Structure formats: structure tokens, C-alpha cells
């Protein structure tokens with residue numbers, strides 16, 4: 693049986709739908725999980741969907757994905773801009789990684805223009821709100837087929 697796509701979410705994304713809807717949209721993370729599950733099912737896949745506010749936990753999940761996932765979709769949130777530890781964990785994967793952002797960080801403050809995750813990602817989907825996740829899951833399903 694095909695392994696799941698891990699959809700991993702970094703810090704503060706649990707606040708989606710509660711604050712800053714002008715930047716991040718009105719969908720909650722639970723809404724986005726539903727969208728990912730539906731999109732994965734259309735591609736004959738499943739997802740494991742998780743969020744954490746802890747860098748080490750995110751790294752542990754990436755390590756787990758080495759053996760348990762067929763691909764990783766990751767919205768690293770702020771850790772994308774700061775975490776070399778996360779980059780090192782992603783580098784150890786030999787499955788596709790798709791970076792995903794709700795907003796378009798390249799069009800925002802300069803400190804958001806660089807992400808370490810981009811160094812290892814097969815591709816990046818950003819700027820389409822919750823739709824970014826659906827497109828990223830679709831890409832991960834194709835890349836891991």
C-alpha cells in the first residue's frame with residue numbers, strides 16, 4: 693500500500709482563521725486538513741496532517757517521514773526562514789519535498805524572502821491561501837507516484 697503524504701505545519705498556524713484573515717485567509721487549519729485529505733484521495737493517496745509550535749518536534753516528524761511517508765508537504769512558517777536544523781533534517785530525506793505557504797513571502801517583508809526549505813524542496817507553492825495546500829498535495833502525489 694502507498695505510504696501517506698506527510699503535511700507538516702510550523703508555528704502559529706494553529707491560529708489560522710482566528711487572526712490576520714486579510715493575510716492568511718478565513719480557513720482554519722482543520723478546514724485545510726479536510727481540503728488536503730480530499731485532494732489526496734482524488735490522487736489515490738492519504739495524508740498525515742500535523743502542526744506544531746516546536747522546532748524539535750517538526751524536525752522529529754521530518755525524520756519520521758524518511759521511512760513512513762511517500763512525500764512531504766511542509767509549511768514551515770517562521771522556521772522556514774530561520775532553521776538550519778530543519779534544513780538538515782529535510783536534506784536527509786530521499787522522498788520529494790514540496791514547500792507550501794498561504795501568503796507569498798516574496799511579496800512581503802525582506803526577512804521572509806529567503807527560506808532554507810527552498811534549498812531542498814522540489815518546488816514551492818505560495819500565495820494562494822488554502823489552495824496552496826491543495827496544489828502542493830497534488831504536486832507531491834505526482835512526484836511520488
Ligand code: CA2
Nearest residue numbers: 704707708711712769770793794795804
Ligand atoms: O504564508 C505562510 O504560509 C507563512 O508560512 C506563514 C508564516 C510566516 O512566518 C511565513 O513567512 C509565511 C506565519 C504563520 C502564522 O500564522 C498565523 C495565522 C493567524 C494569525 C497569526 C499567525
